[in-house]
Amino acid sequence: MDGMIFGACTVAGVIVTVLCARRAMRHPRAFTWLIAVAFGVCTVGVFFAVPAVARTAEEITGLDNAGKLVAHVCAILWCAALQMTMVDLAYRPEYLRAAMYQRICVAVVVLAVMVPLFLATNGQDVEFTTAYADHSSVTAYLLVYLFYVLITCGELAFMCGRTARRCRTTRPWSGAGFTLGAFAAVLGVGYTMSKGSYLVCHALGSPWSLDVEEAVSPALSGLAVLFLFAGLTMPMLGGLRRRMRGGERTAQGLGQ
Secondary structure (H helix, E strand, O other): OHHHHHHHHHHHHHHHHHHHHHHHHHOOOHHHHHHHHHHHHHHHHHHHHOHHHHHHHHHHHOOOOHHHHHHHHHHHHHHHHHHHHHHHHHOOHHHHHHHHHHHHHHHHHHHHHHHHHHHHHOOOOOOOOHHHOOOHHHHHHHHHHHHHHHHHHHHHHHHHHHHHHHHOOOOHHHHHHHHHHHHHHHHHHHHHHHHHHHHHHHHOOOOOOHHHHHHHHHHHHHHHHHHHHHHHHHHHHHHHHHHHHHHHHHHHHHHO
């Protein structure tokens, strides 16, 4: 199931990244480039989350769980890029630089904790999944990762929702897109709660069904990525629609 979900996300990610990069080259602003970078990083991350790709990465690099490390690092960078995108859209210019520095510093600190913990724990008999929650270092690593994703998804849900309300009447396509983005962030919160609650309950000695967790978490993660892809491309579709309408009006005016 993981392969199908993350494979579909990879295909969608390649398409959306190309569209966002073209938009950024035509309209170079901080948020257009950040969106393109976010989608590019996310596409790399979900690609390495495909089980077959993860196994190939391990064989090539000789590093156990190499695909999982790449996927998690990309997830951190993706969340940070999306945060800075929404900061650029939602806040005043004088706050932008400080807000970006704050979020970059938090992401760097999280990676500085995660990567050494991964390298110290990594081995052939360990996988960084909830199935290995008996390993305290695996649990610690996953909880650090999940806590960061939880915080960023919560902030994204708030900022996307606020931006959607502002755009609803003046730019309906953008409003609908940011509404989808807020919903995607809520799904991301659900993903972290699913995995995190299993890890916490396991540590307390009363875990719920691992089979259910392994079915629910990938579904929530995949849906969050797809809804976010759809949401952040809708403003581009709205702009394309406006340009097409403007071209039609110009053609009609010339024909009269």
